[in-house]
Amino acid sequence: MDDGSTDGTQVALHSIANGDERVVVSQLSRNFGHQAALTAGLDQAEGDFVISMDGDGQHPPSLIPEMLELAKSGYEVVLTQRVEEGRQTPFKRLSSNLFYRLINRIGDTDIIPGGADFRLLSRSVVQALSEMREYHRFLRGMVAWAGFRRIILPFQPPKRLAGKSKYSFRKMVSLSLDAIFSFSLMPLFISLSLGIAFLVLAAFQVVYVLNFWFSGKADLLAPGWSSLMFVLLLMGGILMIGLGFIGVYIGYIFQEVKGRPIYLIRRAWGHDNIPDDPGTGNEIT
DSSP states (O other), X not given: OBOSOOSSHHHHHHHXXXXXXXXXXXXXXXXXOHHHHHHHHHHHOOSXXXXXXXXXXOSOXXXXXXXXXXXXXXXXXXEEEEOOTTTSOHHHHHHHHHHHHHHHHHSSSOOOXXXXXXXEEEHHHHHHHHTOOOSSOOHHHHHHHHTOOEEEEEEOOOOOSSSOOOOOHHHHHHHHHHHHHHHOOHHHHHHHHHHHHHHHXXXXXXXXXXXXXXXXXXXXXXXXXXXXXXXXXXXXXXXXXXXXXXXHHHHHHHHHHTTOOSOOEEEEEOGGGOOSOOOXXXXXX
């Protein structure tokens, strides 16, 4: 699967397909993102068992025989879990732990920490995922939500074959937001809870002020500019956060109801119909 790359991937895939009749290559019309590319691969796969893995060498092919043996023993999903003790940066380790703790606490799925998109799926699981056509996708959560019989296979990822990861901080944040807003309504409940909390505080404030009036100490009530501004700013901030959460969900709904495809395939080829020109991925069309 070529997700609109511009680094010569098409030429390499062209050469591989030319030398192995079992290889089928699909080239997307542009870069639709990691989750969309994985979805395209699952949609094109026809085997009884489907294994997804990255091409950077950090998903060791040596695990495939063990994954197949586990699948043949009855497991419908074989998940892999990265074990990277001492190999991650402190920020990466902290952000990953916080994300998995958060999504497992506020969501209705159980997503394993350190999970990878290196997994084996049976045909029934692939068929189930093909029926989930949401635009904002988080396949780790979708596989967990499907609830098929699964097993976890830990592994230590080797070093990358070459280059650096293109999964930037912005992409990681985007994937995290897709996971949170796709699998949890907790942000909306947070806004609702904050609103209720301030209604309770307002009720206490009314009782407090009435107490001064009924006890004849109304003259002690002096208007406070700073406290008033503090309350106004705090309430305004909470309202804006609440409206922001609602806006994100509405934006997700808007993108879903348009019904656009998750990806578009520019062309696909195998050993019997290899194109003369593999392309470079950055042509003007």
